[in-house]
Amino acid sequence: MKTIYASTSDYSFKKPTGVGLGNFDGLHLGHMALIDTLINESDLHSLESVVYTFVKHPENIIRKKLFTPLITTLEKKIEILSKRGLDYVYFEKFDEKYSRIKPEDFVEGILVKKLKMKLAVAGYDYRFGYKGEGDINLLKELGKRHGFKVIVIPPVKLEDEIVSSTNIRKYIKKGDMHKAFLHLGRHYSIKGQVERGKGIGRTLGFPTANISPKSYLVFPKKGVYITKVKIEDCIYPSVTNVGNNPTFGGNSYISVETFIMDFNKDIYGKEIEVFFIEKIRNEKKFSTIEELIIEMKKDLLKARKYFRSEYCT
CATH class of the missing domain: 3.40.50.620 (HUPs)
Known part of the structure; x- marks a missing residue:
């Protein structure tokens, strides 16, 4: 082409x-x-x-x-x-x-x-x-x-609804990634270069790959998602947070932070693509770091359960 x-x-x-x-x-x-x-x-x-x-x-x-x-x-x-x-x-x-x-x-x-x-x-x-x-x-x-x-x-049409870019934007903004997937025919994804963040995830035991997507793209609703990440030609299961990090004072911008399961390679500076599969929960401000860690472990368990069922069916 x-x-x-x-x-x-x-x-x-x-x-x-x-x-x-x-x-x-x-x-x-x-x-x-x-x-x-x-x-x-x-x-x-x-x-x-x-x-x-x-x-x-x-x-x-x-x-x-x-x-x-x-x-x-x-x-x-x-x-x-x-x-x-x-x-x-x-x-x-x-x-x-x-x-x-x-x-x-x-x-x-x-x-x-x-x-x-x-x-x-x-x-x-x-x-x-x-x-x-x-x-x-x-x-x-x-x-x-x-x-x-x-x-x-x-x-x-899908279920009597016309497939359109307007409706797909609506679903992405609502965090309904399954509906977005059905209308797109593929999982919605965001690409970006992995940047060095504040290192908060690493101190909590959940090191993340942070990207700053182009601001003109539609962002999924703030929250935690089951995702997959493409790094070069390999796909990895992951969990991604989209939001402003309210527990740590909040950012003025929306960040996309992905914890890649069972992965420990240095990918700073590399381009990755994050595919959004399913929303786990909304973004939340926690009273303590301990509460946040407990919730993150729950998120990870839900994601692991999802991927086990995906590969076993």
Whole structure:
């Protein structure tokens, strides 16, 4: 898969393409249905498959005061898409100038002339162009005018609920990692470089790997979670606390601190990925250090019980 950034590349497509249109934050089950259709239909019609998306979330450019936290980093998007069999992912720079492009000019100037699009695959609620004036009906009209086919992907539902990035953010913020997992089709994860913390966990007998995730990501609700950690190519069972450490005076920022079970290697400076599986409890301020240690031991027991049942079934 070739990755193209419109802001730094004048790449010219030589062959006709099939293009998947959307923001694709989260790359959830609905997005994957669209992408799989794009790949299959492109193969059937001898087209090169392209996912056309954005470096930044359009809402964070248009609605400056209403910030939308992201589910997936740019790096994670590329990682997931590279495993699907796509030919290209094309990252457009969404800025003030781009936001003023008329729907017809976007389709003709970018999709048809630049990307050589012969097939467009989009979700049922896809909007494009200035103020979102373009919709699926207009896309179909323009398809007839410019000679490209349009495939519209209907909503994907789970238990009568539409799978959407908005709903997934809601579940992550509530700490409902199981619902987030069902809608994403994978466990929600956060990557970061292991930093040296205050060493509090080590003094309590629970040394943790501390990371400071990107602030634009959606954070799970404060609390303790059963997690798995990926370090290089290995996966380890773990317990993770997301919060401000209120027992020790509290931080002004949210930290992600992971105790990796039966693990004693030095991983300072290494990048790890934490996968959130199940919430154990909310974050709590304890009256004494002893109370905290007792609760942490309970958390660890619950996690060990979870992993034993996982591997024995």
